[in-house]
Amino acid sequence: MSSNDAERGKEAKQPQVSAYPVSTPQNEKSVLLCQARGMFPDLVRFTWKAKDQRGSILELKDAEQLEQRDENPVQITSMLIIDQHKAMNNKFTCSVQHDSSFKDNEVDIPKEVTQKSNANITCPSPKAEEEDEEEPMNTGVFELSRSLHLFSVTYVILLVKNVLYFCTVSVLLYKRNSANMEMFKSKAR
Structure with a gap:
């Protein structure tokens, strides 16, 4: 049995989505991070949304979006580079689309890390064996x-x-x- 046949026989698996807080600004720009891992097939699409304090949806046309793929285990990270003022004054949501789910996995990007929250904000809930792999x-x-x-x-x-x-x-x-x-x-x- 070839590796392609083995991959075809695998069931689709939803990604585990993690969001990281707004980075400390450098050159008046901030970086927002959203990461998908543990999915099969390993193809996902990231969509970023922003709402201001009144709940109005903002356009992100001046933002720069980068994606990075790491192997073993497969992790895909989306980075949104945005103006520092927008990053601090608006609410950002990362949405991850995957074939295994009819709805998108959405996670809000936290503003900052407190002493109590030292773990990843994760959606959907991981299985027990995946919790052991948390960093x-x-x-x-x-x-x-x-x-x-x-x-x-x-x-x-x-x-x-x-x-x-x-x-x-x-x-x-x-x-x-x-x-x-x-x-x-x-x-x-």
Whole structure:
């Protein structure tokens, strides 16, 4: 039996959805985190919603949304980068769509962590064996922060590499064209 046949025989499993509090602002931007894990198939779609203090729905067109996928076990994290003022003054909800459920799993993003709430806010309720796998929220936020930092460093390195490649090719083309011009001038004489 191949691994694809084994995967086809598995039953769909709902994701365990966790929300993390608003990050401390940097450069007047805050990061909201929502994570889905333990699902099968491992395809989910995140939707972010925001309501102001009067209950009016806000548009998130100026927000930047990133997704990160980690293997073993599969975890997909959605990060919403938003203006600090909006993050602190509005209520945000993360909605996760998955094939195993007819309704979306929704979880509110907490404003801050208190001393009492050191565990993940989770919806739907996990099974008993999954509760043993819970990690403290501080570790999860640290790992996500580190992953986001590594992603940023990798992105900058790739940009620098592309700029160096472009400059090298430009210099080589310029030298080739200069050599061709000199050759044509010497043959023309």
